[in-house]
Amino acid sequence: MKLFLSLLFRNRLAGFGAVVLGIVVLAVLATPFLPLPDPNATDTAQKFLRPGTAGHLLGTDHLGRDLLSRLLWGTRLSLAVGVAAAVMAALGGSAVGLIAGYVGGRTDNIIMRGVDMLMAFPYILLALAIVAALGPGLLNALIAVAVVNIPFFARNIRGIVVGLAHREFVEAARLSGMSHIRIMLSEILPNVVPVIVIAMSTTVGWMILETAGLSFLGLGSQPPTADLGSMLGEARAALITAPHTALVPGAMIFLIVMSINLLGDGVRDALDPRLRSGALSRPMAAALVRRNGPVPEASDDLLALQDLHTEFHAGKRVLRAVSGVSLAVKPGECLGVIGESGSGKSVTALSVMGLVASPPGVITGGAARFKGQDMIGADFETLRRLRGDRIAYIFQDPLATLHPLYKVGRQMAEAIQVHHQIGNAEARARALDLFRQVRIPNPESRLDSYPHELSGGMRQRVGIAMALANDPDVIIADEPTTALDVTVQAQILSLLDDLRRERGLAIVFITHDFGVVAQLCDRVAVMYAGRIVEEGPTMAVLEAPAHPYTRRLIACVPELGGGRRELAAIPGLPPAVDALPPGCAFAPRCDKAQEACRAGDIALEGASPRRVRCIFPEEAIA
Amino acid sequence: MSDPALQVEDLSKTFDVGKTLLGGARGHVRAVRPMSFTVERGETMGIVGESGCGKSTLARMLVGLAPPSTGRIEIAGRAQDRADPAAFGRLIQYVFQDPLSSLNPRKTIRQIMEAPLRLLHGMNRAACDARIAEIFDAVNLRPEFLSRYPHEFSGGQAQRIGIARALAASPEIIVLDEPVSALDVSVQAQVLNLLAQLKDEFGLTYLFISHDLAVVEAVSTRIMVLYFGAVVEIGPADQVFARPRHPYTRLLAESAPVVGRPLSAPEQKGTELPDPLNPPPGCAFAARCPRASETCRKLDPPLSDMGHGQYAACHHPL
Structure with missing residues (x-):
């Protein structure tokens, strides 16, 4: 209620309306108690008196009735x-x-x-x-x-x-x-x-x-x-x-x-x-950047995130969605980013190309470099040229990312023509070729389908084809198979795997599924509460997890062929990112946590590529 | 105790599509083709299948939310001849996939919990309070949650409330429709373990619907595999995926991503389901099946005994 009133009066005009209406309502409520003449008493001798006459503040009408009295009684009735x-x-x-x-x-x-x-x-x-x-x-x-x-x-x-x-x-x-x-x-x-x-x-x-x-x-x-x-x-x-x-x-x-x-x-x-x-307020074309610290030096990776910080400012609350994430991929490499909801994996991906919605998102530190060029803080024209051309995205729900009123072939052509000045016929031929590459059956007729006419698997193939449209160097795939059935998922994964081998694509693959990571990715980074807690070659991480969180998360996931059993669970919930505990964010849920874990910041230690953010790791890492 | 918990005979559901002006239907979609199965007391029957296989329609018929087109449902020896959720409610309850949208946003948890107790069991205020306290204790929820509204809870907590509401009706059977697929993996295990513990405590029978094969295998005693509205295989949980007899079951098992197994697309043919408005004669899986023969394209295979309690609907079982 208090919130409602403060929102109401934030709108000046509404406040003005409330005040005027309040005065009118008070006046008509008080009417029976005011010393007013009878509204229906006629006195034709006094007709059409002007306002301001003594005894008749607003004058009288054609029968000499007091206008003020009639007005208040009349308003009472009309209201x-x-x-x-x-x-x-x-x-x-x-x-x-x-x-x-x-x-x-x-x-x-x-x-x-x-x-x-x-x-x-x-x-x-x-x-x-x-x-x-x-x-x-x-x-x-x-x-x-x-x-x-x-x-x-x-x-x-x-x-x-x-x-x-x-x-x-x-x-x-x-x-x-x-x-x-x-x-x-x-x-x-x-x-x-x-x-x-x-x-x-x-x-x-x-x-x-x-x-x-x-x-x-x-x-x-x-x-x-x-x-x-x-x-x-x-x-x-x-x-x-x-x-x-x-x-x-x-x-x-x-x-x-x-x-x-x-x-x-x-x-x-x-x-x-x-x-x-505030959802109706339009986000800016590129995420807001307000970097406090120095910008890290360039590296020679294809795509490198360096000490990236992204926050969401919602009123007085500051949500630290990503706090200090560093990742890098080389051509032809597939990097998996794994984590639960709220771990910051999607925000990390969106920050790369300044796609975090601002407001409320703000990138507060670090760099995202593509071939050495920092894209955070780059002007919008640079970002626009790279988006969808050199770095492309595949999202979870292709039904939400495809425009429902345009045919998919038209949308494919548009994606190409934004970056290349080619004619419609050529763009369509290109789209057809891409549909063949992602193995869409009957590609010619599919070009003229609307998104709702396609099944989930087909739509995701269109999404992948669109990401490939300009032959990008990097694809960032955010849970691309989560909404799909297992048989379709297997096909999409093998398609992505073929593409990176054939074209030397670098893929950043965001998921919560260890099975998918194991099958597709060369390296994996595990995120918890906006930070990387462990990273390394996929098999090393999965077979000998060093961080207690990784070990216990793997144990939570039942594997096919294990039979009926009690599952290992992690007690408690992931922390809210606006109230992170000092020290290790996992400490409150960790059975090995000690005083030192809660004391201060814990660094991601080890020799690249195998690193872990834990003082008491499960495994000694080389 | 001789009656099974649930017995289903020839149950099917046909939807009319494309209504004409006078209310006649232009076509029919058979969401669930006639199926019969039995679930024993204390069992957990896992139901798996991909989207569009009819598993949600089956669940809605079992709890009385949708009237079946044909067939009969018998719960604990009593035939349920009218689709009335209130009559079904005391015997069978439902836990929804999305825990938050199954709770009315404008009601407190206490109001939500009281509804089944008052309406199905006619309890008074004091009896309600005692029973709610007992159930909340069983599902590890704190009593102070009762005065809060649904939006204040995380997914895992909301799903516990959904389970608590189902338990409040003291049913014999609970149908769990993808109860953990909206939850994070670390929370998923908590809820699955809670379900197992409640089953022992209250002597429940579960029907566990999921698309996640590993989860179904971990919680079920028997598993039923659905494809295109029909049962293609049914059998003990430890055998169905380990030794599948139906080619579709094998395809499912091989598609599941497993750590340590190299990536392979087990199928390169079209993955499209058959057109439900114009279903093919014979086996619905024939178009995708590597073992399909002429017989398969003409004759719908019946569910037949493969030994060891395993049944499969296939002319050429593996």
Whole structure:
């Protein structure tokens, strides 16, 4: 709640709206207690008095009634009717939307077509028809306005409910023995309440306006009762001679509707989780770089990460996702980076080409050198030239990285044409050739497929083909086979292995699977809490792990052919990277930890390529 | 105790696709082809298969979330003739793959835990509290978690809550649908060991669905291999992958990445599944099978006894 208010008032206009509306609401609430003349007492001798007359602060109307009194009583009525109409429309519309969305199928179809029909009428015509059928009167105007607004709520809520009705927690509720009605009320409704509130806050103003419109036409409140619309209607005849009688209620309508709309927008922005997390703010084209220390010297590797630090700044929290990672690959070499979620392996990969989303990501130190050229802090044009050309990425989910509305052949051609000025026909021929290389069956027809028409394995082949499009020197593959079935995974892995042997590609392969690392990678680096804890030739690390974390992580993974057994588990959880313990990050979970482990920084020691970050390693390393 | 925990006969599920204007279906997809199997009390039946093999549809039918098209389900000797999760709930429960999305984000853990106790067993407040304390103790969760909301938990903790909710219904059988595939390996082992311990403690029967062969082998007594909606092989866990009789089972076993085995693509033919709208006659695996003969392309092989409790649906078993 506190967070909500602070977010709301961060938006100046919404704060202004809240203040104006607050004053109006306070005034109308206090009206019965204020020393005001009777709003309906006529005194034709005193008609059309100008504002500021003694005893009539805002003057009088054509029957000599006190305008201030009528204004406050009228506003009271208009606000009450508008809010009541909004509540009725919200209740009715949400009930309709909830039922249609939850039940689905034919019921949904019939209800929503009915709602569509309601929407097809111009609203004022429909409201007039309802009032004509029910007879004029404020209550009937209220019903008309509520009915006219039901479709808006019904459609909004149904859209949300359809998404929720098949979520797993709803199925879990059914398994807990809940009836359908109970599920709708206690499982789904709490999840749509924010949407209902947002929709209400943005429509209340509109409904006040509609009620005023009906009253203006004489269909709402009946004389002598004042509401804002009927005051305007009565003042119409004297618009030229006594403009203040129309201006007073007009200004009030303007103030109310404007302040409610400003406040409503503020409420929507403050409640919308996407707006709150800042996810809608566009990340920069390249990650923000703010290096504190000196930049390390160049090395002669193809790709070298040197003492890389990447942090995420979220409010006051600083998440040290990567703290001091150094890696290098040579042509034709495959380096595996292994770690659990949150170990910083993906952020390391993204930092190389400045792809970490900024804000909140900041690269705070180190270098990423391609053939000696530092890419961290390089200008955007340099990065853009290298991205996808010399260094290419393969991501975990090709469905998320391919554009759903373009044919895959078109996307392949685009990837090539960004870096090479060639014609469309030539680009297409190139794409076809690449599809053949990654062994996509029927490549000609596949070029004209949309991503959703391909299976997961085929999509990942397209992803690999796209990475190969410009004959890169390095491929960074971030869990490329995690989403795939084992038989498909085996094929993708052997494809990558062939490619690096044939083309001398260097591959940085990020994974959590030791089996995959063992089959594909020459060397492996194990990451924990943003640091490399052990690295070395794959077989050396897997057969004789030196870091306790590596040893125990390997023991956790069951291997096929081992039979039924108790598995070794590591107690506890990986540490949060904004509250890392001093010393070894694994110490709290390690059964060999001693005082020295918790004291201070522990260096990655040993002779390259075999190194370990542990004072009491499992194995002495050469 | 003579009744098996679960007996399934001719169970199948067909989905209609492409509805016409009047509600008639343009085509049918057989997600699960008629299958029969039995799970004994105290057993862990592992179910493996690749995406699209029908394992999730099978699980949803077993817990009553989806009505079967044909066949019958008998749990602990009682036939379940209506797909009603509430009726199934006291006998069979379900643990979801994604622990966080199976918990309502706007309810406290206590509210989530109380629902099955109150609705399935009609417990009052005091009885609920006592039972929840007992279950939380069994799954190693601290009682102060009860007043928190789901988003405050890590994946491993949320999955323990999911397991605790399933246990709260005091079922005979728990269907575990990929219970550890969303978890990190170090946490995965914790949850698997907890499941094994709970099974002994509460005398449960598990159906363990996973795509990870090594995990299934490590926890199961028997394993069932599904392909294209049908059982292709079923047998004791220590034999199915060690001595597969069906070529598909062997392909699966050889595809799993294992430390120390060189990389080999065991199959270079198309890996596409057959078109579910237009299934081929005969064995669904024939197009990918190195041993396929004319018979395979015409005749669907029945599940037949291969000895040692192993059954395979193959005309030319290995």
